[in-house]
Amino acid sequence: LITVTIDGKEVKVIPGTTVLEAARTAGIHIPTLCHHDDLCSEALYQQTASTPHQGEHSHQHEESAMLSTPSSCRICLVEVEGLPKLHASCALPIHNAMTVRTTSTAIRHARRDILELMMSEHYGDCFACARNGTCELQKLCADYGVTSERFGRPHEPLFEKAEIGNIIVRDQNKCILCRRCVRMCALYQGVYALTTEGRGDHSRIATFMGKEMKDATCINCGQCINRCPTGALTERDDTDAVWHAIEDPDKMVVIQTAPAPRAAIGEMFGCEPGTPLTFQMNTALKRVGFDKVFDTNFSADLTILEEGSELISRLYKALVLKDNTAALPQFTSCSPGWIKFIEHFYPKYLPNLSSAKSPQQMMGAVLKTYFAEKNGWDPSKIVSVSLMPCTAKKFEAARPEMDASGYRDVDYALTTRELGRMFKQAGIELPKLDKTPFDDPFGTPTGSGVIFGATGGVMEAALRTVFEIVTGEKVESVFDHADIKPVRGFDGVRMAELTISKVGPVPEILSHLVPDFEWLKGATLRVGLAHGTVNAIRVMKDIEEGGPLSQCHFIEFMACPGGCLGGGGQPIPTDREIRAARAKAIYSEDATYVVRKSHENEDVLRIYREFFKEGPCSHKSHELLHTHYKE
Ligand code: HC1
Numbered sequence: 001l002i003t004v005t006i007d008g009k010e011v012k013v014i015p016g017t018t019v020l021e022a023a024r025t026a027g028i029h030i031p032t033l034c035h036h037d038d039l040c041s042e043a044l045y046q047q048t049a050s051t052p053h054q055g056e057h058s059h060q061h062e063e064s065a066m067l068s069t070p071s072s073c074r075i076c077l078v079e080v081e082g083l084p085k086l087h088a089s090c091a092l093p094i095h096n097a098m099t100v101r102t103t104s105t106a107i108r109h110a111r112r113d114i115l116e117l118m119m120s121e122h123y124g125d126c127f128a129c130a131r132n133g134t135c136e137l138q139k140l141c142a143d144y145g146v147t148s149e150r151f152g153r154p155h156e157p158l159f160e161k162a163e164i165g166n167i168i169v170r171d172q173n174k175c176i177l178c179r180r181c182v183r184m185c186a187l188y189q190g191v192y193a194l195t196t197e198g199r200g201d202h203s204r205i206a207t208f209m210g211k212e213m214k215d216a217t218c219i220n221c222g223q224c225i226n227r228c229p230t231g232a233l234t235e236r237d238d239t240d241a242v243w244h245a246i247e248d249p250d251k252m253v254v255i256q257t258a259p260a261p262r263a264a265i266g267e268m269f270g271c272e273p274g275t276p277l278t279f280q281m282n283t284a285l286k287r288v289g290f291d292k293v294f295d296t297n298f299s300a301d302l303t304i305l306e307e308g309s310e311l312i313s314r315l316y317k318a319l320v321l322k323d324n325t326a327a328l329p330q331f332t333s334c335s336p337g338w339i340k341f342i343e344h345f346y347p348k349y350l351p352n353l354s355s356a357k358s359p360q361q362m363m364g365a366v367l368k369t370y371f372a373e374k375n376g377w378d379p380s381k382i383v384s385v386s387l388m389p390c391t392a393k394k395f396e397a398a399r400p401e402m403d404a405s406g407y408r409d410v411d412y413a414l415t416t417r418e419l420g421r422m423f424k425q426a427g428i429e430l431p432k433l434d435k436t437p438f439d440d441p442f443g444t445p446t447g448s449g450v451i452f453g454a455t456g457g458v459m460e461a462a463l464r465t466v467f468e469i470v471t472g473e474k475v476e477s478v479f480d481h482a483d484i485k486p487v488r489g490f491d492g493v494r495m496a497e498l499t500i501s502k503v504g505p506v507p508e509i510l511s512h513l514v515p516d517f518e519w520l521k522g523a524t525l526r527v528g529l530a531h532g533t534v535n536a537i538r539v540m541k542d543i544e545e546g547g548p549l550s551q552c553h554f555i556e557f558m559a560c561p562g563g564c565l566g567g568g569g570q571p572i573p574t575d576r577e578i579r580a581a582r583a584k585a586i587y588s589e590d591a592t593y594v595v596r597k598s599h600e601n602e603d604v605l606r607i608y609r610e611f612f613k614e615g616p617c618s619h620k621s622h623e624l625l626h627t628h629y630k631e
Pocket residue numbers: 258259260261296297299300334335336358359360361388389390393449452453454563564565567
């Protein structure tokens with residue numbers, strides 16, 4: 001270890017640690033606009049950690065370290081004793097003992113000069129910007145007393161207008177070329193939709209051939225938005241359309257809320273990350289005018305019944321009928337960023353995707369059919385809104401195939417940030433509100449629905465149901481079964497194996513799919529998980545090379561780091577520690593449920609009895625709750 005003295009404080013670090021990282025370790029904050037905690041080498045190393053690929057680590061660690069220090073904003077300048085000039089602390093590795101100062105008149109002036117130069121090219125109305133209040137540039141300008149006296153401000157746009165209408169909206173007039181978006185897209189997502197073009201004064205963030213985001217190979221995950229320090233990247237704003245629907249007396253406006261936003265929205269109202277405001281949010285939603293508030297966790301239970309039954313059918317087809325069209329491993333299909341990723345990059349594996357729609361879409365489908373019929377509502381007058389942590393859910397909602405009932409399953413998908421803004425526009429102080437329960441009949445989920453919001457949650461929920469149905473053994477959570485435990489956690493790629501040593505009778509609800517479970521006796525069920533699409537690439541490569549993941553029967557893929565709780569529509573900032581706090585809240589909520597397995601959700605089972613008539617994966621449920629993604 002090397003001892004470095006920063007502002008008089010000694011800190012011991014491993015050689016190669018940057019001064020910026022060392023300062024953070026010592027609790028000293030050095031301002032920066034191009035560094036992000038998610039993009040430091042340690043975070044990248046953790047993100048690409050895995051159980052089956054240990055050999056890759058050293059190479060990945062080096063690559064991560066290289067790409068994590070862009071040193072482009074120069075705000076993090078420091079003085080080092082014995083060295084002339086100021087140095088960018090994010091690009092200054094520690095190899096010998098050194099003494100560093102992070103504050104001096106020279107440093108403050110230099111930082112102010114840089115900020116003034118940035119503002120001289122920054123066009124846009126701060127008050128109307130979606131990032132007003134969370135803009136890192138705005139904050140630093142305030143901290144350093146930046147004015148436009150010396151270098152002025154542009155009075156008209158320097159670049160073409162923002163690409164309004166696209167799900168990911170870019171406004172280069174607000175871009176400070178920090179390259180966080182480029183690095184995020186490459187290092188966490190492996191998508192490379194964004195790149196840097198030109199040199200010096202002509203540098204700009206670009207897409208391949210200058211295409212609009214909607215035409216680029218972007219997967220709409222929104223991770224770039226969540227790393228952008230300014231308003232240069234935002235999501236399409238659908239709040240006005242939702243306000244109009246709410247104010248239309250002819251419409252019934254129904255909202256469903258996903259598992260991940262409830263553990264995060266409080267951050268927009270000054271709460272600590274991981275403060276669940278599920279039921280306060282219901283009160284607020286009613287107050288702003290939604291007619292019904294349903295729980296996406298409920299349709300997550302429905303998804304588990306469909307997706308789990310599909311897995312059993314595929315296994316039967318492959319193992320008993322020896323049908324090689326069974327397309328194993330089955331891949332989860334509820335993350336729309338992942339769906340677009342596989343469509344772009346691995347289309348030959350589309351048959352492996354579960355045909356089950358995501359919980360968002362399933363809720364929309366049963367809302368405009370089962371619910372409308374049962375309650376005498378005209379489906380053409382229902383406006384189906386969803387609250388999602390995800391920008392890609394806007395794309396999923398608009399997919400042409402998502403209207404099997406004759407109506408759009410979901411009309412508008414709002415991000416957590418958009419709903420937070422709506423609450424603020426309505427003068428709502430969310431944490432102070434009373435609690436209101438969800439509405440029936442889609443308001444009582446199980447703990448399995450809740451954990452969908454975290455990486456590994458869909459798999460754990462599926463295993464609780466599939467394992468218990470097949471073996472008859474009780475599984476309330478991963479802690480009941482040591483072999484299921486590895487599905488939880490934040491390693492980028494994970495695997496688990498479960499031996500099915502005994503089998504039970506086939507429950508009535510699945511009797512149309514398989515005659516018995518004898519064929520599974522003694523079998524080992526292998527499952528895999530990946531979050532962040534850079535890890536999906538690693539899994540797909542392994543499958544192509546016939547590695548351990550090719551032996552899996554079921555793999556969960558989540559496009560965003562940490563799963564939905566780290567979604568691109570979540571409050572800003574989102575980083576490793578914040579994701580961990582949100583995950584804790586989600587798992588704590590699961591533990592409060594008396595019923596924690598999807599197949600024990602009585603209201604879900606009622607839909608099968610009253611509406612679908614047969615069990616999961618029957619004709620009618622296929623029509624409404626499943627879809628097929630084509631090349
Ligand atoms: Fe998700 Fe899902 S968990 S995809 O991560 O399957 O977005 O939260 O709503 O649909 O339930 C997102 C979250 C979400 C769906 C569910």
